Amino acid sequence: MNDLDLMRTMRTDAPIPSQQRLDTGEKRLLKVISSDSSGARRAVRTRRRFGGVRVMLLAGGAAAAAGVAIVATQAGVSPVTLHGTPAAEAAKYSDPLVARATFGWLPRGLHANGYVADHQHEKFFQVTAQEGGKGEASVTLTAYERGKEPFLGYLPGKVPAKRIPAASINGHPAYWIYKPNPSGQSSFELRWQYAPSSWADLEGDGLSGSSAELTRTAYKIAKSAKFGDDRPIEMPLHVGGVPAGLSPDRTVLNNGAYGEVSAIVGYNAGGPSSNFGISITKSNGTIGTAVPGKPGMPWKGLPRPNTKLKGHPAYVAPSLLYVYGDNGFDVQITASGAVLAKLNKTGGVVGLYQRMTVLGTDQANWTPNPIN
Amino acid sequence: MTVTTRQGVSDAAVIEQSWQEPGAFAALYRRHAPHISRYVARRLGDDMADDVTAETFYRAFEKRRKYDLGRPDARPWLYGIAANVMAHYHRKETRMLRAFARSGADPVVQTYGGQLEGADDRIVAAGMHQALAAGLAGLSRAHREVLLLIAWADLSYEETAQALGISVGTVRSRLHRARKKIRAALGDGNPMTISDEG
Numbered sequence: 230m231n232d233l234d235l236m237r238t239m240r241t242d243a244p245i246p247s248q249q250r251l252d253t254g255e256k257r258l259l260k261v262i263s264s265d266s267s268g269a270r271r272a273v274r275t276r277r278r279f280g281g282v283r284v285m286l287l288a289g290g291a292a293a294a295a296g297v298a299i300v301a302t303q304a305g306v307s308p309v310t311l312h313g314t315p316a317a318e319a320a321k322y323s324d325p326l327v328a329r330a331t332f333g334w335l336p337r338g339l340h341a342n343g344y345v346a347d348h349q350h351e352k353f354f355q356v357t358a359q360e361g362g363k364g365e366a367s368v369t370l371t372a373y374e375r376g377k378e379p380f381l382g383y384l385p386g387k388v389p390a391k392r393i394p395a396a397s398i399n400g401h402p403a404y405w406i407y408k409p410n411p412s413g414q415s416s417f418e419l420r421w422q423y424a425p426s427s428w429a430d431l432e433g434d435g436l437s438g439s440s441a442e443l444t445r446t447a448y449k450i451a452k453s454a455k456f457g458d459d460r461p462i463e464m465p466l467h468v469g470g471v472p473a474g475l476s477p478d479r480t481v482l483n484n485g486a487y488g489e490v491s492a493i494v495g496y497n498a499g500g501p502s503s504n505f506g507i508s509i510t511k512s513n514g515t516i517g518t519a520v521p522g523k524p525g526m527p528w529k530g531l532p533r534p535n536t537k538l539k540g541h542p543a544y545v546a547p548s549l550l551y552v553y554g555d556n557g558f559d560v561q562i563t564a565s566g567a568v569l570a571k572l573n574k575t576g577g578v579v580g581l582y583q584r585m586t587v588l589g590t591d592q593a594n595w596t597p598n599p600i601n
Numbered sequence: 602m603t604v605t606t607r608q609g610v611s612d613a614a615v616i617e618q619s620w621q622e623p624g625a626f627a628a629l630y631r632r633h634a635p636h637i638s639r640y641v642a643r644r645l646g647d648d649m650a651d652d653v654t655a656e657t658f659y660r661a662f663e664k665r666r667k668y669d670l671g672r673p674d675a676r677p678w679l680y681g682i683a684a685n686v687m688a689h690y691h692r693k694e695t696r697m698l699r700a701f702a703r704s705g706a707d708p709v710v711q712t713y714g715g716q717l718e719g720a721d722d723r724i725v726a727a728g729m730h731q732a733l734a735a736g737l738a739g740l741s742r743a744h745r746e747v748l749l750l751i752a753w754a755d756l757s758y759e760e761t762a763q764a765l766g767i768s769v770g771t772v773r774s775r776l777h778r779a780r781k782k783i784r785a786a787l788g789d790g791n792p793m794t795i796s797d798e799g
Contacts, residue, residue, distance in 0.1 A: 232780055232783050232784055232787065233751070235729050235787075236733060236749075236752035236783070237753070238730075239730050239733055240643050240752065240753040243642045243643030243647075244642055244647050245635070245639060246634075246635055246638040246639060246642070246650065250638075250651060251634055253651070254630070254634055254638075254651060254654060254655055254658075255627055255630050255634070257655055258626070258627060258630050258655065261659060261662070262623045262624055262626060262627070263623070263624065530688070
């Protein structure tokens with residue numbers, strides 16, 4: 230027996246996961262898959278479950294920074310076009326984050342503090358109210374784009390979920406996908422058709438109360454929810470010079486949800502290998518020390534600065550930029566493929582950063598028109 | 602994608618199917634989660650296994666469109682993602698290993714109550730685990746990843762290289778250095794016959 234064999238005997242001490250635990254894990258995965266095939270709700274669920282882990286940004290296969298998940302683009306849109314001048318002068322984009330749904334009543338201690346607009350697959354807007362501090366309680370309201378009834382998803386064992394009968398909401402048909410139950414199920418998901426071809430989901434997690442109390446809470450929140458306000462949500466950044474012709478892909482603002490202040494703006498760049506995302510996360514003062522491996526390979530932590538931009542420590546590579554502590558935020562810009570080629574005509578990721586303004590942590594300075 | 606494995610449809614085919622039918626991705630979970638979970642439990646303790654495994658598969662699901670369909674076996678890809686997730690716990694892992702090295706009580710066994718598998722070699726080796734823990738605690742993360750992917754995840758050199766995004770030559774050199782340190786930690790009094798491998 231050599232040292233590797235000895236190591237292998239150590240492995241046998243590890244417990245074999247029970248089927249029950251594996252089934253639970255599969256259920257969790259399927260719920261995420263079914264409720265959000267694009268991964269938009271992943272940040273919601275994973276962060277809650279994953280405690281203090283700072284989920285790393287994924288950029289063209291490279292994990293690069295802390296705080297939030299970034300967008301990966303999908304195929305299926307027309308190629309990016311520029312007009313031969315700096316992109317800032319060429320492109321006009323509508324407000325990327327518009328409140329298509331708002332909470333009315335919420336349980337004490339909760340207020341809206343997280344927003345997602347996702348256009349990758351099943352298009353929707355989502356607002357989350359998560360308890361501050363170490364609280365686990367949260368409710369999430371999702372308004373889907375007008376169209377057919379959203380996918381129901383799966384239960385454990387890949388059994389398609391079924392509609393569980395529920396009382397109507399403001400006279401509109403409703404059903405449970407997950408129902409609070411007396412066995413201690415503290416989460417729920419309630420869906421209703423609030424207008425013709427218009428569907429909404431309300432999810433609750435970690436709320437206290439009996440199944441009857443949770444049911445009352447769910448209905449009180451659902452009945453007071455408002456749709457169609459379409460107010461642009463203010464964000465802590467402004468970026469000029471985003472290339473024309475991109476499709477808004479995913480925009481996220483966490484203003485205290487999941488214990489962070491962060492914003493992501495992502496665009497579909499017209500091909501499976503084309504990524505483009507801008508994100509900022511409130512800085513905790515950490516400056517990375519990781520050095521790159523081979524191109525396209527994962528980082529092990531935050532990148533070590535190799536230059537300064539606007540006076541801030543920064544790591545710059547052709548397709549990735551990371552700036553520490555710009556007006557209280559860490560900034561990341563990633564681009565690849567066709568969109569990077571277009572960006573390179575106007576100074577690349579560094580040029581885009583030079584055209585970007587981080588508006589700080591004071592909400593009074595934020596803008597509802599963050600792009601171009 | 603028509604490549605098949607001993608388990609039937611290849612991982613690559615499952616992943617490709619999940620591009621159109623996201624729920625199909627669950628097949629990949631059923632196939633590999635037991636092994637990933639046990640690997641994580643050995644490294645970080647049973648209490649971390651569920652969350653780290655879940656995060657690994659969530660990340661894999663999100664990245665599935667970038668999977669190289671030319672690789673029928675997704676294990677290296679999944680273990681590579683798991684390594685990234687576990688990187689957040691490097692300090693915790695090192696603390697656990699040091700505690701094990703000091704006390705002789707394996708915190709991994711303690712977290713689930715210690716239903717150990719018995720074998721003669723296993724009994725003999727058990728006495729060496731304390732020293733192995735000390736050796737592992739002293740390894741850099743890069744060296745530890747390579748050693749454990751080979752020893753505990755049963756990946757080949759090539760698969761380990763894929764998982765970590767490094768060359769096979771780097772795998773060999775890191776493994777060589779890691780084993781050298783492990784042997785040093787085992788000391789001259791090692792009753793086992795130490796021989797080189799691979």
